[in-house]
Amino acid sequence: xxxxxxxxxxxxxxxxxxxxxxxxxxxxxxxxxxxxxxxxxxxxxxxxxxxxxxxxxxxxxxxxxxxxxxxxxxxxxxxxxxxxxxxxxxxxxxxxxxxxxxxxxxxxxxxxxxxxxxxxxxxxxxxxxxxxxxxxxxxxxxxxxxxxxxxxxxxxxxxxxxxxxxxxxxxxxxxxxxxxxxxxxxxxxxxx
Amino acid sequence: xxxxxxxxxxxxxxxxxxxxxxxxxxxxxxxxxxxxxxxxxxxxxxxxxxxxxxxxxxxxxxxxxxxxxxxxxxxxxxxxxxxxxxxxxxxxxxxxxxxxxxxxxxxxxxxxxxxxxxxxxxxxxxxxxxxxxxxxxxxxxxxxxxxxxxxxxxxxxxxxxxxxxxxxxxxxxxxxxxxxxxxxxxxxxxxxxxxxxxxxxxxxxxxxxxxx
Numbered sequence: 001x002x003x004x005x006x007x008x009x010x011x012x013x014x015x016x017x018x019x020x021x022x023x024x025x026x027x028x029x030x031x032x033x034x035x036x037x038x039x040x041x042x043x044x045x046x047x048x049x050x051x052x053x054x055x056x057x058x059x060x061x062x063x064x065x066x067x068x069x070x071x072x073x074x075x076x077x078x079x080x081x082x083x084x085x086x087x088x089x090x091x092x093x094x095x096x097x098x099x100x101x102x103x104x105x106x107x108x109x110x111x112x113x114x115x116x117x118x119x120x121x122x123x124x125x126x127x128x129x130x131x132x133x134x135x136x137x138x139x140x141x142x143x144x145x146x147x148x149x150x151x152x153x154x155x156x157x158x159x160x161x162x163x164x165x166x167x168x169x170x171x172x173x174x175x176x177x178x179x180x181x182x183x184x185x186x187x188x189x190x191x192x
Numbered sequence: 193x194x195x196x197x198x199x200x201x202x203x204x205x206x207x208x209x210x211x212x213x214x215x216x217x218x219x220x221x222x223x224x225x226x227x228x229x230x231x232x233x234x235x236x237x238x239x240x241x242x243x244x245x246x247x248x249x250x251x252x253x254x255x256x257x258x259x260x261x262x263x264x265x266x267x268x269x270x271x272x273x274x275x276x277x278x279x280x281x282x283x284x285x286x287x288x289x290x291x292x293x294x295x296x297x298x299x300x301x302x303x304x305x306x307x308x309x310x311x312x313x314x315x316x317x318x319x320x321x322x323x324x325x326x327x328x329x330x331x332x333x334x335x336x337x338x339x340x341x342x343x344x345x346x347x348x349x350x351x352x353x354x355x356x357x358x359x360x361x362x363x364x365x366x367x368x369x370x371x372x373x374x375x376x377x378x379x380x381x382x383x384x385x386x387x388x389x390x391x392x393x394x395x396x397x398x399x400x401x402x403x404x
Contacts, residue, residue: 011264013254014260014261015256015261016254016256018252018254021247022248025247025248029243030236030238030239031236032239033237033238033240034236043240050243051250058254061254062256062260066264066265066268066269067269123235126227126234127234130231142231145228146231146236173224173227176227177224177227180223181223
């Protein structure tokens, strides 16, 4: 599905076809769900927030500017909901790993067990280091190096100027490096 | 979302030439590259099964005003492509069409009034004895005595000038030797000039030339 297909889906939705929204949900539910997992911690809350994000996007779809990319616009809606959730639930936020080592491994061969375990620990450590970053720095890094978004898309998703988005990515990498080198610091409070 | 091939894998496997300045910088950049690679390959959780159905079931069909749909259609960027080889004949056809429209299109006779074919030949004649020079002055030449000088015929008393004038009403008179204003005695229509003289009035028809 490319930009034209997305625009076609949006046009059909605006003409009253609810099911035309399905391909957009299918395509982007995973990154939005993972965003919510990073913020909410629990999969149940993340699923609720993901659902709210898509419903909010559907309600505001006529405000989506034709010709722009859908994902950064959707991500900005999700990010606003995530911020609201984080403000209301600061005390309940989990600071432990949201990664499930069993799902990371995915390999049952005895010879690969050690490597898989090391990789799992690396990811857990990375997640801890990411978790200590302010939300906007963390999401800038995820969008840039995990979802491979352009700087322009990151700027739109984070509601920043292009230069501010570049600065967040650059500064976020430096902060992540410091956190990662410093190791896991236990229960440090999340920044929003 | 489609996952591309890991772009940081090669960078992390061997030091890039531009990071080989100092051991300190090299170590620092290697750490950054390793982090980028780690973020890139970080596993994702799968969204819960049935989430799409759950979302779609909670949505109501949208009812958008037609003007908004048209507005959004007009806002959408479009890409226009053309081939130069096809553009040249298209431009030639366009120019040819414009030329035909200008030549044969409606309203051609009403435009400007300066075309040669729109002027009707009119011959002015004056019999006047002992004149040195005679001019025709009128509304068609802004009463300029130098613009339309008459010519003598063989008998020396007859002055003639042939002009081509646009159809319509014209006032005129003859100016003899630059000072005597003489109205055309053969004209049935006159108009006072407000200074005690009379100007002759000429009606030029589109269908027939005039001899005055």
